[in-house]
C-alpha cells in the first residue's frame with residue numbers, strides 16, 4: 001500500500017501522518033453528533049473489544065474458583081503469571097515477528113525508519129534493546145501485573161470489594177465498561193506525569209525511555225515502581241462498586257493495551273488493501289520529545305488542558321518549542337539568581 005497517500009517521508013526516511021491527531025469528537029463545540037456516531041465503533045473495535053474478549057476468556061477459562069482465591073497461594077498466582085506471560089509472548093511476539101523480524105511491511109507507515117535491532121546501544125542490557133526490553137517485561141513487569149491481579153481477585157473473593165452482579169446492575173456495569181478506557185487514561189496520565197518529575201525520572205522512568213525508537217517489546221519495559229503503579233489502575237475497582245470481569249478488563253487495557261503506543265507503525269497492513277490503525281502516534285511523539293503527550297489519545301484530554309498536547313502538526317511543534325524555550329529561560333534566570341546570591 002502506498003503510505004505516501006496518508007503521510008510524508010523526510011530525508012532520513014522517517015514517515016509522519018499528514019492528518020493531525022484529533023481529540024474524540026465529543027469534545028467539539030458545538031457537539032457533532034454524526035462525528036460521535038462515526039467515532040463510536042472506532043472506540044470499541046477492534047482494540048477495546050479485544051481487551052473485553054480476553055477479560056471474558058480469562059474469567060471463564062483461566063481465573064480459579066472463588067473458593068480457591070479466598071486464600072493467597074503460589075499455585076494460582078504462578079498459574080496466572082504463566083497465562084499472562086504466554087499471552088503477551090503470543091500477542092506482542094507476533095507483532096514483533098511480522099513487523100520487526102520478518103519486516104513484512106518494510107518501513108511503510110513506520111515513524112522511525114530505523115529498526116532497533118540494527119542499532120546496538122550501551123544503555124541496554126546486553127547492548128540490545130530487544131533483549132533488554134524482553135527480559136524486563138517477563139522478569140519485572142508481568143510479575144507485578146500478576147501481583148496486582150492476584151491481590152485484586154483475592155479482595156473480590158473475600159468480600160473486601162463491592163462486587164455488583166450483572167443481573168442486578170446491567171446498566172451501571174455496562175457504563176463502567178464504556179468508561180474504563182477513560183479511567184485508564186487519567187490514571188496513566190497521573191502516574192506518568194509524576195514519574196517525569198526530574199527526581200523520579202532519573203530513578204524510575206528513564207528505564208522506559210531508553211527506547212527512543214520503541215518496538216512492541218518496549219511497551220512493558222519498565223522500572224518495578226512504574227510497572228506496579230501502571231497496572232495498579234485495576235485497583236480502582238476495589239474502591240468503586242464494580243465487578244471482577246471489569247477489573248480484569250481494566251487490567252488488560254493496561255497490560256495488553258500497552259503495545260498500542262509502541263507499535264512504531266501508524267497502520268498495520270492486513271490482507272486486501274485493508275489496514276489496522278495502531279493508535280501509536282501520540283505516544284510515539286512522547287518517546288521522541290519526552291515532554292509532550294503524557295496521556296493517550298485524549299479521551300480525557302489532560303494534555304490539551306495542561307498545554308502538553310502535541311498533535312503532530314507544525315503548529316503542535318511550534319507550541320512545544322515555545323514551551324521548551326520558556327522552560328529554558330526560567331531555568332537560566334534561576335541559575336543567574338543563584339550565582340548572584342552565592
Ligand SMILES: [Zn+2]
Pocket residue numbers: 208214219261262283287
Ligand atoms: Zn512508552
Ligand SMILES: [Zn+2]
Pocket residue numbers: 192196205209286290
Ligand atoms: Zn514518559
